[in-house]
Amino acid sequence: MRIPRFFVAPESIDLLNQQANLSEQALINQISNVLRLREGDLVDVLDNQGQIYRCRLKTKPAGKKSAESSWFATIESSMKATGEPARPLEIALPMLRPNRYEWALEKLTELGATSIVPLLVQHSVTRDGKLSRWQNIVKEAAEQCERAFVPEIYSPIPIEAYLKRLTTDEPDSTIFICAERAEAMTLPAVLCNQNILAPHKISVIVGAEGGFTEDELKMAEELGVVPVTLGSRILRAETAAIYALSLIVSYLEQNNKLSGTT
Ligand code: SAM
Numbered sequence: 001m002r003i004p005r006f007f008v009a010p011e012s013i014d015l016l017n018q019q020a021n022l023s024e025q026a027l028i029n030q031i032s033n034v035l036r037l038r039e040g041d042l043v044d045v046l047d048n049q050g051q052i053y054r055c056r057l058k059t060k061p062a063g064k065k066s067a068e069s070s071w072f073a074t075i076e077s078s079m080k081a082t083g084e085p086a087r088p089l090e091i092a093l094p095m096l097r098p099n100r101y102e103w104a105l106e107k108l109t110e111l112g113a114t115s116i117v118p119l120l121v122q123h124s125v126t127r128d129g130k131l132s133r134w135q136n137i138v139k140e141a142a143e144q145c146e147r148a149f150v151p152e153i154y155s156p157i158p159i160e161a162y163l164k165r166l167t168t169d170e171p172d173s174t175i176f177i178c179a180e181r182a183e184a185m186t187l188p189a190v191l192c193n194q195n196i197l198a199p200h201k202i203s204v205i206v207g208a209e210g211g212f213t214e215d216e217l218k219m220a221e222e223l224g225v226v227p228v229t230l231g232s233r234i235l236r237a238e239t240a241a242i243y244a245l246s247l248i249v250s251y252l253e254q255n256n257k258l259s260g261t262t
Pocket residue numbers: 177178179180181205206207208209210211212228229230231232233234235236237240
């Protein structure tokens with residue numbers, strides 16, 4: 001049977017006493033009511049810093065500090081957590097209608113995005129979204145798909161500020177902008193071009209349902225962002241983000257295999 005996994009704050013791991021504190025309310029609910037685990041069950045606890053602890057569940061009886069009983073776990077072994085892409089992969093995706101955006105966040109997490117940026121563009125359909133809800137969605141997706149880290153979700157940011165930040169602060173990264181209807185190279189062709197691919201992070205910017213404005217595309221181009229096409233069909237924004245990330249992850253995994261690094 002698959003061993004349940006939980007991310008906890010790094011300070012919840014007490015290496016001195018070889019214990020993991022699981023007394024956060026959402027975690028108690030997940031353990032007691034959703035998964036219906038019992039004392040003695042094995043769980044994998046991740047510190048979101050790359051370490052995974054195989055633990056045995058113990059109940060903490062109700063006491064003076066808390067009226068309810070809660071959980072902790074004793075650490076039996078630890079190892080390096082796996083499941084991360086070979087380099088940081090960021091997706092900047094304008095906010096969409098909530099159900100579609102949340103679906104996209106889950107799939108992007110499963111595919112290996114290391115950070116997600118809710119972008120504000122001229123044609124954004126909505127500017128509202130709940131960061132805490134999004135963080136919860138990516139945390140659960142990261143647990144389910146056996147990632148070592150929970151992807152970071154930033155606060156929504158206008159595309160102009162995002163482009164300036166990326167191009168100034170992260171010179172080692174490659175930035176792609178998915179430009180439908182443009183005379184651009186296809187993403188797979190660009191990935192194979194070593195002159196274009198910088199050694200570190202890869203960021204992909206996707207437009208809203210209404211696409212990018214001429215000014216947004218022009219600004220990206222002036223800052224050295226690489227325009228790419230995803231083929232001859234016009235994809236919905238979330239499909240474009242998921243397809244672009246799939247192509248990049250598959251390229252990186254294939255290349256790592258060929259170079260023998262995995
Ligand atoms: N309203 C736009 C139009 O009709 O031209 C379509 C926008 S599309 C629904 C949403 C975003 O997905 C685009 O801005 C782009 O970033 C990305 N996208 C969709 N299809 C694409 C393609 N074939 N190549 C590159 N990007 C694409």
